[in-house]
Amino acid sequence: MKADLEKHYGYVFEDSLLSEIEKVGRLMEVKQGxxxxxxxxxxxxMPLLFEGAIKILREDKDGDELLLYFIEKGDSCAMTFSCCMGSGTSEIRAVAEVDTRLVMIPVAYMELWMEKYQSWRRFVLDSYHGRMTELLETVDTLAFMKMDERLLKYLQDRAMVTHDDVIHATHQEVALDLHTSRVVVSRLLKRLEREGKIAMERHAIKLLQL
Structure with missing residues (x-):
């Protein structure tokens, strides 16, 4: 774990904090899905990512999901910070987008490190700012983009966090993330393929325009 911490967080945290994370953190490997x-x-x-990506979802009263944002290596989740500091329960669902390695930090250390380490406090605040920006972008996407534009942006975002221009997902899975129907997604994917922006493969979508 020490090598991973130094590689992905050594430029953020001082050595004493890295040592504490190594001592109390629990290394985990999770599979896609x-x-x-x-x-x-x-x-x-609270998670700190070493490799992979996680998607953060919100669910409505009918059980339908909406993708809020992705987190990738070097990141953490601002929603988790909020729940940790408030001793509350989760208001989101976090799902591994790809196979992921991460370290889980017990919440008991969250507030302690906020007071003890300036680097941790800055990391938390920067993470809040980054996730808030992404949430505002999600709102803008919902409010101002047409569904075909939303779909292409969604595919581009997934390609960026997974570092793979082939999106391994069914039309139904894409529809769930975008809070729409499979029929709509299938129709728009065909349109994007005709426009030369994607290529359809079996249970996968290849991005031709990043």
């Missing part, structure tokens, strides 16, 4: 944090679950750990 695994749920790390679920709705209404008590938050006991």
């Amino acid at each position: 695994d749920i790390l944090i679920d709705l209404n679950q008590e938050i006991r750990f």
